[in-house]
Amino acid sequence: EAGVVQSPRYKIIEKKQPVAFWCNPISGHNTLYWYLQNLGQGPELLIRYENEEAVDDSQLPKDRFSAERLKGVDSTLKIQPAELGDSAVYLCASSDYLAGNTQYFGPGTRLTVL
Amino acid sequence: GESVGLHLPTLSVQEGDNSIINCAYSNSASDYFIWYKQESGKGPQFIIDIRSNMDKRQGQRVTVLLNKTVKHLSLQIAATQPGDSAVYFCAESIYGNKLVFGAGTILRVKS
Numbered sequence: 001e002a003g004v005v006q007s008p009r010y011k012i013i014e015k016k017q018p019v020a021f022w023c024n025p026i027s028g029h030n031t032l033y034w035y036l037q038n039l040g041q042g043p044e045l046l047i048r049y050e051n052e053e054a055v056d057d058s059q060l061p062k063d064r065f066s067a068e069r070l071k072g073v074d075s076t077l078k079i080q081p082a083e084l085g086d087s088a089v090y091l092c093a094s095s096d097y098l099a100g101n102t103q104y105f106g107p108g109t110r111l112t113v114l
Numbered sequence: 115g116e117s118v119g120l121h122l123p124t125l126s127v128q129e130g131d132n133s134i135i136n137c138a139y140s141n142s143a144s145d146y147f148i149w150y151k152q153e154s155g156k157g158p159q160f161i162i163d164i165r166s167n168m169d170k171r172q173g174q175r176v177t178v179l180l181n182k183t184v185k186h187l188s189l190q191i192a193a194t195q196p197g198d199s200a201v202y203f204c205a206e207s208i209y210g211n212k213l214v215f216g217a218g219t220i221l222r223v224k225s
Contacts, residue, residue, distance in 0.1 A: 004157070040121070040122055040218070041215075041217065041218070042203050042205070042215025042216060042217060042218055043158065043203075043213075043215055044215070045212050045213065048211065048212065056211070056212060091157050091158070093157075100163075101146075101209060101211070102148070102160060102163060103148075103160075103213060104160060105150075105157035105158045105159070105160075106157050107155075107156055107157045108156075108157045110155075
């Protein structure tokens with residue numbers, strides 16, 4: 001069974017440019033999460049989707065970050081414009097609410113903002 | 115939660131020895147706890163979880179202990195192998211939603 005897929009794996013951009021990350025969750029997982037992980041720290045939740053509905057986006061900086069999960073499967077996370085402090089790893093995870101809700105993570109996208 | 119930034123605590127063990135990684139959690143309402151292993155350049159990998167109605171759970175070579183009285187969680191790895199070298203994170207949540215991660219512990223296995 002395929003795990004959570006993310007692309008790109010690495011992205012280098014200049015500040016003020018836009019950037020987008022894509023996530024394909026484990027098949028059948030209705031819950032999808034985006035996390036941010038700074039170097040040497042644990043992941044921090046940005047947004048959680050139940051199917052296509054964002055049920056927790058309280059930690060998402062909405063002035064520059066946006067996310068969507070239009071058909072309740074794949075999701076994109078966008079930053080516009082990117083700032084130097086956005087350099088981090090962006091992780092996607094998914095879970096099956098009816099099967100214990102264990103979150104499984106993708107490999108992440110490492111973003112470097114110059 | 116607190117963060118130790120780049121200065122994560124490190125546990126060094128000899129190959130074949132047992133490892134114990136400790137974690138203090140903060141929310142007494144948390145009812146679900148999970149341990150992840152993260153290798154360099156990879157996402158966190160699920161190791162084992164435990165719910166608050168249990169105080170011990172065993173997997174293959176791993177055991178998680180939960181002490182709700184002092185809000186403490188530990189991960190025991192038996193017969194530690196070089197492939198166990200990684201950063202280990204504990205996380206707490208209420209029914210698996212919004213995991214709150216601890217600071218992480220680096221495990222180094224010496225051959």
